[in-house]
Amino acid sequence: MEIKGSSAIITGGASGLGEATARKLAGEGVRVTVFDRNEERGKEVVADIGPNANFIGGDVTEPEDCQKAVDQAAEGGNLRIAVNCAGTGWVGRVINRDGTPHDLAPFQFIQNLNVIGTFNVMTKAASAIATVEPQADGERGVIVNTASVAAMDGQIGQLAYSASKGAIVGMTLPAARDLAVVGIRVLAIAPGLFDTPLLAMLPDDARNALGASVNFPKRLGDPAEFGELVSHIAANSYLNAEVIRLDGGIRMPPK
Numbered sequence: 001m002e003i004k005g006s007s008a009i010i011t012g013g014a015s016g017l018g019e020a021t022a023r024k025l026a027g028e029g030v031r032v033t034v035f036d037r038n039e040e041r042g043k044e045v046v047a048d049i050g051p052n053a054n055f056i057g058g059d060v061t062e063p064e065d066c067q068k069a070v071d072q073a074a075e076g077g078n079l080r081i082a083v084n085c086a087g088t089g090w091v092g093r094v095i096n097r098d099g100t101p102h103d104l105a106p107f108q109f110i111q112n113l114n115v116i117g118t119f120n121v122m123t124k125a126a127s128a129i130a131t132v133e134p135q136a137d138g139e140r141g142v143i144v145n146t147a148s149v150a151a152m153d154g155q156i157g158q159l160a161y162s163a164s165k166g167a168i169v170g171m172t173l174p175a176a177r178d179l180a181v182v183g184i185r186v187l188a189i190a191p192g193l194f195d196t197p198l199l200a201m202l203p204d205d206a207r208n209a210l211g212a213s214v215n216f217p218k219r220l221g222d223p224a225e226f227g228e229l230v231s232h233i234a235a236n237s238y239l240n241a242e243v244i245r246l247d248g249g250i251r252m253p254p255k
């Protein structure tokens with residue numbers, strides 16, 4: 001797909017993997033709309049990227065915010081790319097150390113943010129992308145969702161997080177099948193361990209130990225490597241309905 005001159009919406013684009021994606025796509029000549037609830041950081045990021053980027057504040061769990069964000073991204077008239085990076089984790093076991101059951105509230109919070117948030121933006125973006133002029137083979141655009149290796153290698157304490165990322169994996173094929181008729185591809189990336197603000201909170205030795213646990217190369221992933229994969233997925237029309245691990249070959253142990 002020719003991505004230069006098209007528009008993209010990137011949720012979670014104010015930080016980490018989403019920010020790296022916004023920077024990469026903007027550098028490829030894509031007009032990027034960063035949609036994030038962190039207004040301060042989001043505005044800084046788009047100002048730093050330059051005129052190819054714009055920001056809209058809002059919450060991916062709110063359908064109205066998502067519609068406004070998609071409308072803003074579609075203003076250029078050529079929305080072809082939607083990337084869902086907004087999300088977060090939670091640690092909690094099926095039963096706590098004292099034998100009490102996992103609270104429902106954090107489980108619901110994580111499904112709401114990671115799954116419903118992705119659903120909201122995917123569906124609304126698809127509806128907009130379906131109206132643009134097709135390119136070769138009738139291709140109109142692509143949706144890239146962010147899963148995690150935790151969908152496959154869920155660790156102790158990742159019940160809620162793995163459930164949410166498993167749902168993103170599970171949506172990939174049916175969404176790609178649903179949208180084939182309008183020429184929209186759907187993929188998911190399952191990142192391993194990336195050096196984003198999420199992990200920057202850990203002390204250096206803990207981050208180094210995590211990096212050393214990667215098969216090869218023995219380091220954390222660079223968010224720029226995630227952005228490069230999104231850019232490749234967008235450009236490569238024959239990639240579809242796949243979940244791509246981007247993880248240096250790591251297989252997560254139980255803990």
Ligand SMILES: NC(=O)c1ccc[n+]([C@@H]2O[C@H](COP(=O)([O-])OP(=O)(O)OC[C@H]3O[C@@H](n4cnc5c(N)ncnc54)[C@H](O)[C@@H]3O)[C@@H](O)[C@H]2O)c1
Binds near residue numbers: 014086197
């Ligand atoms: N960093 C990793 O190692 C890693 C590994 C696997 C999967 N992931 C996934 O990648 C995605 C991005 O992670 P990251 O490391 O870049 O995190 P991050 O915390 O750096 O960025 C997440 C962004 O999402 C935004 N966000 C959170 N909730 C939102 C909401 N309700 N509405 C709008 N925006 C919201 C935050 O403001 C933030 O800017 C997440 O889904 C995460 O689960 C990350």
